[in-house]
């Protein structure tokens with residue numbers, strides 16, 4: 001595994017791992033929980049997401065399995081990775097490492113629960129659903145983060161846990177920085193450096209391992225909450 005990129009070989013991953021793959025020329029990453037035997041449970045936009053899996057998979061008969069109306073889907077590892085590469089999401093990273101990451105959605109300060117609990121949550125949600133998919137509030141990364149930690153923001157319907165979204169969208173600091181840049185008319189390189197630093201800091205402050213509004217919610221209660 002590379003120190004910076006977290007890129008892994010498929011032989012290196014273990015059941016209960018949170019894995020991800022970059023899609024559409026690195027514009028966003030798709031996240032899931034590896035549950036063993038070449039299978040991944042992940043959260044998709046719904047019909048379109050699993051239809052393409054079912055149509056394209058030739059090797060795995062239960063690829064694309066999902067409950068009616070649920071975006072949580074089971075697929076083989078090949079279909080999950082698609083044409084991308086495989087990466088391992090990092091848990092329990094220290095503050096320095098977390099802030100130094102330029103890109104959100106690759107690590108968290110929160111600790112992972114034991115693999116059997118993670119797999120239990122993923123399989124339970126495969127049967128019971130994870131609510132409606134929303135890019136900002138409830139996406140594939142939120143799903144994987146929840147399975148790994150059972151942590152959920154008390155205002156989960158206003159702010160998701162996703163690092164790749166929170167770095168840019170949910171950050172009041174980004175607004176402050178862009179206003180400051182306008183007021184002081186910083187030269188572009190300075191603005192870019194300040195913006196990047198603030199982006200990393202704001203992502204740190206919205207990390208589920210740092211936020212104070214997160215609570216552990218049992219998966220059995222979770223399904224009721226989002227049904």
Ligand SMILES: [Zn+2]
Pocket residue numbers: 057058059060063075076077078079
């Ligand atoms: Zn497949």
